[in-house]
Amino acid sequence: MVQNKKIHMAVHLEYYCRKCKKVVSARVHEYEPVSCFEELDKQLDSTNQPIIPFACPQCGTEQYPEDIVMYDITDGKMTRVLVDKIGSSKIPVVNGEETPYGNVMSKEEQAEYERGLAKIKDHFKEHEKEFWQNYCTFAVEKWQVVLKEINEKEYLEAYRTLGVPLQPSTANLHAWRRDAEKRFQSKTEKEIFWRAANQYIIHHEFLWTPTDSWPMDDFIRLYGRERVTYLTLHIPLPEELEKYRTIKLSQIIKKRTGETGVLFERIGQLGRELEKHKKRAGQLGQTVLELRKEINKLQEELAQTKRELARKPVVVDRQAEDARKIKEFKGLIRELREEIERLRNKLPQEEKEHSFEEDQMENKQQETAQPETDLSVLAGKTVLIVGWPNEETKGENCKIFWHDGDKVDIKLQALLKEADILVFLTRFGSHAAMWWLKEQAIEENKPIYFVKSRNVQRILQDIAEKQKTQ
Structure with missing residues (x-):
């Protein structure tokens, strides 16, 4: 054996x-x-x-x-x-916000979905009587149409369940259909046969297969569009699974005429559009991940280059070899900075906002600040503040130039040459302007300070304090 x-x-x-x-x-x-x-x-x-x-x-x-x-x-x-x-509709990813997939569920959504699946059989039993009454009424009204959607396996199981003599093994689907038309003629007979023939599609397809994994194309091919459309619309489902019914319904809608047809067509369009967006989201997610990896790699190379530069002693009389190496390192820094900026521009842009509450807090803190710092160390100096648009102003002892810091332009280059002290507003200026300003500060041997506040008095006090300690 x-x-x-x-x-x-x-x-x-x-x-x-x-x-x-x-x-x-x-x-x-x-x-x-x-x-x-x-x-x-x-x-x-x-x-x-x-x-x-x-x-x-x-x-x-x-x-x-x-x-x-x-x-x-x-x-x-x-x-x-x-x-x-x-990440397809059949295989969604749970808690995958940082992954390159289109169909992503949060842990909460997954828990809700599993609750719905756990309740599906009990929920169907609760509404089973009403469902079969409506389903049989639908079938009797479209008897000639739906009878063509019963396959041989369903005919065979229904006949066995009802104790009706089976057709010969050589009989084709047409012979089964003709026999059913003759054998089941009254409304009651049709309803009894319909229930027996639909046990498999109900219990072993729609109720057994997870709702988000219903293979609609396969269902239509095996069981016919009329039956599948009705069941997709009307089979009892727990509330947690209703949104998946809508998604599956959009996959089987075909073009129709009339007002109702327009509505169904629109549902189909929205469903297909949703699938396109999910695929696009997956592709963009993969691109973002690759760009982030490349940016991290370049930033590490830049940091390594800076560490190498920091280890080199600063001398007044530079030898030719030292000058050549410094020039090479500066060129490398410039190339890395440009590459990081190019990649950063490909990522989704996040607008930097400065809230009204932050401005109010700065003013309040300024009002309650300690006695003002002696600004005499700034006497006769010119201060360039980069990161906020403003007109040329004068402090008590110094001149102040402003630049919006959006990009490095001719105006910024000219102002830098006149300035004695450089200030960069980290919350407002662009990365390109910041890197350029750092490089020029080293080249021109000018002090540079990085601050968050755009309050002029506070900026000048901070500079004065740091100037005194240097």
Whole structure:
């Protein structure tokens, strides 16, 4: 007697490495061998796969996986049996805000969804009587149409359930349909047959398959558009799953005429548009992750270059070799700064806002500040403040120039040459202006200060205090 082999399955996460031009695969779970697919389904339902980036063994590049793949390893061979896109409507990612996927659930959304799935069978039983009454009424009114959507397997199960003589094994679908038309003619007979024929689609498809994973195209192909549309609209679902019904409904809507047709068409358009946005979000997420990695790498190179520069002694009489190296380092710093700025411009821009409350707090603090600092050390000096637009002003002992700090222009270059002291407002000026100002301060041997406040009196007091301690 031959013993049936047990089913042995494993799950892999995979992605296509664009540098090596090959698929990278990593096994993340291996299921216990089981004797039937029902036991395997129970294991699948109780397993959550963590989605994390992993490195390509050839080039070392880390990347988030793109596909989740099921392999049959029953005979010691790896046979690919199922592939799904991670972040698709079938495989949403939980708590993946920092990942490059379009369909992302928060932990709260996932918990709500699982509550809905846990209640689905009890909820259906509670509304089952009303549902079958309406479903049978729908079928009787469209009897000739819906009878064509019953497949051979459903005819066979219904006839067996009702104890009706079966058709010969050679009978085709048309023969089954003709027999049903003749055999079930009264309203009651039609309703009894309809319930028996629809047990599988109700209990083993719509109620058994998780709502967000309903394969609408497959359902329509196997069971017909009229039945699938009705069930998608009317099958009882817990409140937690209603939004997934709407998403699935948008996938089966086809063009119709009339006012109702326009509404259904619009639902379909919105559903398709949502899918496009989710795919686009996934692509943009991947691009952002790659740009961030590149920026971090460049910033580390820049920091390393600065550390090397800091270790070099400062001398008044620079030798030719030292001058050449300093020039090379400055060129490298300039190139890195330009590259960081180019990459930063590709990222979604975040507007910097200065709230009214912050201004009020600054003024209040200024009013309650300690006695004013002696500003005599600034007598005759010219101070350039970069980061806020204003007109030329005069302090008690000094002249003050302003520049908005949005970019490095001719005006900023001219003001820098006249200034004795440089100030940069960190909350307002651009990164490009900040880096340029730092470089020029070193080149021109001028003091530079970085402050958050734009209160002139406070800026001058801070500078005076620091000038005294130097």
